Amino acid sequence: MLNIGLMLAGKFARAAVLWVRRHVRIVLLLVIVLGLMPAYLHAYRLTPDGVSEVPTLLPQDIIIVNRAAYHFGFPYLNLVLFRTGAPKRGEMVLIILPNHRGVAPKRVMGLPGDMVELKDNRLVINSQGVSVKALNRSAFAHVPEEARMGSVVESEEGHWITYTPGKGKYRDHPPVRLAEGEYFVLGDNRDESADSRVWGPIPELAVVGKVILKLPTGHRQ
Numbered sequence: 001m002l003n004i005g006l007m008l009a010g011k012f013a014r015a016a017v018l019w020v021r022r023h024v025r026i027v028l029l030l031v032i033v034l035g036l037m038p039a040y041l042h043a044y045r046l047t048p049d050g051v052s053e054v055p056t057l058l059p060q061d062i063i064i065v066n067r068a069a070y071h072f073g074f075p076y077l078n079l080v081l082f083r084t085g086a087p088k089r090g091e092m093v094l095i096i097l098p099n100h101r102g103v104a105p106k107r108v109m110g111l112p113g114d115m116v117e118l119k120d121n122r123l124v125i126n127s128q129g130v131s132v133k134a135l136n137r138s139a140f141a142h143v144p145e146e147a148r149m150g151s152v153v154e155s156e157e158g159h160w161i162t163y164t165p166g167k168g169k170y171r172d173h174p175p176v177r178l179a180e181g182e183y184f185v186l187g188d189n190r191d192e193s194a195d196s197r198v199w200g201p202i203p204e205l206a207v208v209g210k211v212i213l214k215l216p217t218g219h220r221q
Contacts, residue, residue, distance in 0.1 A: 040068040042209070044094065044103065046218065052187035052194070053105055054147045055140045056092070056160050060218035063105060065094045069210035080205070087111075087183055087204070090157055092211040095185060098199045105211055106195055107159065110176075110184025118173040118197065121163045121190055123156070132156045142220040148192050163190040170197040183207070 042065050050059045057063065070087060073080045087093055087108045095106050110116035115126050123130040133155040143149045150162040163171070168191040178184060182201040187193020196202065 040066065040209075042067060044105075046105075050104070051148050051192045052189050053092070053107075054149050054189040054192070055143050055153065055162055056188045057105065057214055058143065058147055058216070058218035058220065062215040062217050063094070063211045064213035064215070065209040066212045067209035069212075070204070070207055087207055087210070090159060092159075093185070094208040094211060095202055096206045096208060103208055106185035106193075107188055108183050109186050110178050110182075110196070110201065112178050112180050112182055114178050114184070115175050116173075116178065116184045116196075117175040118171065121165070121168060121171045123186075124175075130157055132161075135160070144219055144221050149189065150191050159188065161188050161190060167191050173197045176201065 043062055044065060045062050046053075046057060046059055048059050050057070068084055070083065070085050071080045072082055072084050089108060089111055091108050092105055093108055094103050096103055109123060109130075110125065117124045122132075135153045135155055137149075137151070137153050140149065140153055150164040150167070152165060153160060153162045155161075171190065176184070178201050181204045183204065184196045184201050186195045186197070
């Protein structure tokens with residue numbers, strides 16, 4: 001029985017070596033991908049007062065960010081080798097805040113070349129109002145009071161936004177034309193977000209990566 005076991009083990013080992021030799025490119029690619037994945041997929045936890053993306057994200061939720069979604073560089077170095085894509089309207093991204101005050105998730109709404117303005121919380125792009133659909137606020141009863149959700153919740157081209165009519169300090173914004181490589185970002189919680197309405201458009205290099213997953217780890221009612 002021992003000899004039979006050794007024979008079977010030897011055959012299995014030889015078959016495994018043969019498979020690896022035949023598929024060496026696949027094996028090497030898998031090793032490279034698994035080795036680089038931690039460098040380009042990062043998890044970030046929102047702060048306890050991170051309410052700018054309510055109701056999409058709640059304070060202390062965790063987001064997974066693909067740092068190679070738009071540009072590729074050496075892992076852990078601030079050096080871009082080449083572009084892999086460009087942010088699209090409606091995508092949530094992680095950005096470097098002005099004066100390098102940290103990072104935060106924001107929604108890309110204005111693209112290079114766009115004319116962007118806001119009229120009483122209504123987003124206007126290239127003289128066309130962005131379509132919205134009213135939602136039942138009671139469907140968001142899980143959002144705690146401390147998350148400061150507005151009295152109105154709407155679907156804005158497929159993502160949620162919230163505000164209280166007449167409340168937000170930046171509910172109006174004059175028209176601004178975006179230059180090449182500039183993006184206009186907004187928070188989904190329009191009354192509680194500091195964004196491009198406050199500090200203007202952001203350069204593409206301020207975009208760290210694309211938010212590809214959210215984990216509802218924050219408090220819900």
